[in-house]
Amino acid sequence: xxxxxxxxxxxxxxxxxxxxxxxxxxxxxxxxxxxxxxxxxxxxxxxxxxxxxxxxxxxxxxxxxxxxxxxxxxxxxxxxxxxxxxxxxxxxxxxxxxxxxxxxxxxxxxxxxxxxxxxxxxxxxxxxxxxxxxxxxxxxxxxxxxxxxxxxxxxxxxxxxxxxxxxxxxxxxxxxxxxxxxxxxxxxxxxxxxxxxxxxxxxxxxxxxxxxxxxxxxxxxxxxxxxxxxxxxxxxxxxxxxxxxxxxxxxxxxxxxxxxxxxxxxxxxxxxxxxxxxxxxxxxxxxxxxxxxxxxxxxxxxxxxxxxxxxxxxx
Amino acid sequence: xxxxxxxxxxxxxxxxxxxxxxxxxxxxxxxxxxxxxxxxxxxxxxxxxxxxxxxxxxxxxxxxxxxxxxxxxxxxxxxxxxxxxxxxxxxxxxxxxxxxxxxxxxxxxxxxxxxxxxxxxxxxxxxxxxxxxxxxxxxxxxxxxxxxxxxxxxxxxxxxxxxxxxxxxxxxxxxxxxxxxxxxxxxxxxxxxxxxxxxxxxxxxxxxxxxxxxxxxxxxxxxxxxxxxxxxxxxxxxxxxxxxxxxxxxxxxxxxxxxxxxxxxxxxxxxxxxxxxxxxxxxxxxxxxxxxxxxxxxxxxxxxxxxxxxxxxxxxxxxx
Ligand SMILES: Nc1ncnc2c1ncn2[C@@H]1O[C@H](COP(=O)(O)OP(=O)(O)OP(=O)(O)O)[C@@H](O)[C@H]1O
Ligand SMILES: [Mg+2]
Numbered sequence: 001x002x003x004x005x006x007x008x009x010x011x012x013x014x015x016x017x018x019x020x021x022x023x024x025x026x027x028x029x030x031x032x033x034x035x036x037x038x039x040x041x042x043x044x045x046x047x048x049x050x051x052x053x054x055x056x057x058x059x060x061x062x063x064x065x066x067x068x069x070x071x072x073x074x075x076x077x078x079x080x081x082x083x084x085x086x087x088x089x090x091x092x093x094x095x096x097x098x099x100x101x102x103x104x105x106x107x108x109x110x111x112x113x114x115x116x117x118x119x120x121x122x123x124x125x126x127x128x129x130x131x132x133x134x135x136x137x138x139x140x141x142x143x144x145x146x147x148x149x150x151x152x153x154x155x156x157x158x159x160x161x162x163x164x165x166x167x168x169x170x171x172x173x174x175x176x177x178x179x180x181x182x183x184x185x186x187x188x189x190x191x192x193x194x195x196x197x198x199x200x201x202x203x204x205x206x207x208x209x210x211x212x213x214x215x216x217x218x219x220x221x222x223x224x225x226x227x228x229x230x231x232x233x234x235x236x237x238x239x240x241x242x243x244x245x246x247x248x249x250x251x252x253x254x255x256x257x258x259x260x261x262x263x264x265x266x267x268x269x270x271x272x273x274x275x276x277x278x279x280x281x282x283x284x285x286x287x288x289x290x291x292x293x294x295x296x297x298x299x300x301x302x303x304x305x306x307x308x309x310x311x312x313x314x315x
Numbered sequence: 316x317x318x319x320x321x322x323x324x325x326x327x328x329x330x331x332x333x334x335x336x337x338x339x340x341x342x343x344x345x346x347x348x349x350x351x352x353x354x355x356x357x358x359x360x361x362x363x364x365x366x367x368x369x370x371x372x373x374x375x376x377x378x379x380x381x382x383x384x385x386x387x388x389x390x391x392x393x394x395x396x397x398x399x400x401x402x403x404x405x406x407x408x409x410x411x412x413x414x415x416x417x418x419x420x421x422x423x424x425x426x427x428x429x430x431x432x433x434x435x436x437x438x439x440x441x442x443x444x445x446x447x448x449x450x451x452x453x454x455x456x457x458x459x460x461x462x463x464x465x466x467x468x469x470x471x472x473x474x475x476x477x478x479x480x481x482x483x484x485x486x487x488x489x490x491x492x493x494x495x496x497x498x499x500x501x502x503x504x505x506x507x508x509x510x511x512x513x514x515x516x517x518x519x520x521x522x523x524x525x526x527x528x529x530x531x532x533x534x535x536x537x538x539x540x541x542x543x544x545x546x547x548x549x550x551x552x553x554x555x556x557x558x559x560x561x562x563x564x565x566x567x568x569x570x571x572x573x574x575x576x577x578x579x580x581x582x583x584x585x586x587x588x589x590x591x592x593x594x595x596x597x598x599x600x601x602x603x604x605x606x607x608x609x610x611x612x613x614x615x616x617x618x619x620x621x622x623x624x625x626x627x628x629x630x631x632x633x634x635x
Contacts, residue, residue, distance in 0.1 A: 125371065125372075210413065211408065211410055211413035211414050212413060212414060212415055212416040212417070214368060214408065214414075215408070215414045215415065215416075215474070215477075216416070217368055217397075217400065218366060218368060218400055218401060218405065218406045218408075218478075219400065219401040219427065219428045219431055219477070220397050220398065220399075220400045220401030220402060220428075220431045220432055221397065221431060222393050222394070222397045223393060229427075230416045230419065233418040233419075234416070234417065234418055307418065308417070308418060309417070309418060309461040309463070310417055310461070310463045
């Protein structure tokens with residue numbers, strides 16, 4: 001147990017280190033000098049040289065990397081070459097917004113997928129199960145941004161029930177916050193939910209075939225209580241894996257959905273960074289996203305151990 | 316006294332195939348009955364029909380009655396069946412490695428058996444009763460372990476404890492020791508015997524092992540091709556088999572001699588649904604004639620008889 005924790009933590013730290021090198025390296029090998037990119041083609045050589053010196057871009061790549069990473073570890077994300085504003089506070093701000101969006105979408109996906117997938121598995125030979133399967137197949141094929149546009153057309157434009165876009169912090173106006181959250185969270189969550197449903201279905205189907213479920217029935221549990229008491233935790237293991245992996249997809253989906261719904265999250269920050277040629281900002285945001293994915297997968301690993309006692313044996 | 320289990324005219328079908336046909340079988344109170352036959356003869360399906368846990372799309376017809384249960388078990392809805400399962404009727408399956416939930420402590424799994432049927436007043440007493448049950452199968456202190464921490468034999472002991480938790484009137488065991496090694500087999504059999512004796516439970520014991528039947532059962536039913544071909548007291552059937560199939564089966568698993576070169580029954584067991592009409596054994600039987608194209612009638616009493624057109628003479632010794 002402790003051993004596993006140590007091992008997993010080591011894996012996390014190594015992957016974080018590798019990720020930081022990759023992200024930094026990728027930005028470094030991009031053609032063009034970041035200072036010139038930031039200032040534009042018409043900038044004078046002196047201006048470029050001055051910027052390079054101001055931000056330490058004239059130092060060796062290794063020094064720059066160590067400097068950047070050291071800053072990150074202390075929560076210092078550096079200063080934008082373009083706007084000359086500190087990047088850390090911006091990211092912190094935007095991160096919260098994206099977190100709301102992604103977490104809500106995840107909940108939508110789970111709330112949709114857990115019962116739907118279970119019903120699909122339990123009734124896989126009947127019409128109701130097949131109909132749900134077909135529906136989820138359809139959902140899998142729809143990209144999040146398209147779902148977003150459709151939802152806007154129906155619920156914002158046609159019916160006028162919900163705002164088409166915008167964002168209000170929950171502390172400012174909780175009602176408005178919720179209203180504005182619904183459509184973007186749905187467009188992300190419904191699609192993920194459709195994908196997740198298929199995994200829940202196959203996990204539950206597997207569990208239904210297990211001998212211990214027959215034992216549970218032989219004890220006198222009816223089919224659904226047997227599945228609930230003896231199948232849930234077993235079926236959760238593969239589903240949790242997928243949830244961890246889906247987080248990456250959700251973050252990518254969030255970038256696009258934030259654009260569609262004009263939401264000031266990390267995704268919009270990233271896209272703004274790209275269009276402003278603000279390389280350090282882009283580098284920082286990408287790093288934050290990568291860290292988020294790695295940390296979540298680390299937590300998923302720990303969750304396995306909580307779910308499945310077989311993993312608790314110390315080697 | 317009336318029978319604990321009474322099965323009449325049981326047939327089991329999957330789509331258009333008939334897997335079990337016209338099975339009659341009774342088990343008296345406290346009686347230990349063996350069910351033998353080659354692989355694919357329909358033993359498990361018969362047992363699963365009784366407890367109502369046939370796989371999806373496999374259907375049973377006929378009559379299954381259990382003493383103390385006022386309704387027919389075949390076709391009973393889940394609500395009614397779930398009240399019978401685990402309470403009056405319990406089952407131990409073949410494969411102990413996968414029979415227990417890997418994510419639940421075994422103590423809780425045993426206690427649950429009693430909590431489901433409220434045979435104990437509450438969680439605490441369920442846990443106490445479970446501790447005692449585990450103690451009696453020689454696994455004191457296993458309450459808090461998970462199945463993966465136990466061996467196959469230990470897991471099967473848990474399954475036995477769990478099945479006997481509510482003192483069922485009938486315990487069905489479907490090859491409970493086949494997956495275990497020989498030394499462990501004897502111990503499991505012992506536990507089953509002691510368990511049913513202490514509770515005066517009846518036992519329906521499915522196995523390939525005729526020696527086991529000879530030691531633990533009073534009566535035996537021989538199945539082949541989804542039918543019961545012979546039934547009777549173990550001593551009678553094993554020393555003076557009448558059905559030619561029983562005769563072959565006994566010869567092939569010689570109980571006394573240590574000779575390794577045993578005669579086998581010629582041919583193979585046909586696939587499900589591929590058995591001949593009339594006597595199901597006639598394609599492999601040296602004594603078969605045209606007469607065998609007709610279903611042989613049951614000779615004798617339901618408790619002791621056979622269905623064969625050309626039975627072995629009543630006094631013929633086992634090894635002809
Ligand atoms: N779900 C099913 N669909 C189709 N055929 C089945 C199904 N279950 C069992 N059968 C067939 O029914 C026949 C009897 O099966 P059963 O499991 O009762 O045999 P058995 O006597 O228990 O054999 P064994 O000694 O191998 O356990 C076999 O030929 C088997 O292939
Ligand atoms: Mg079987």
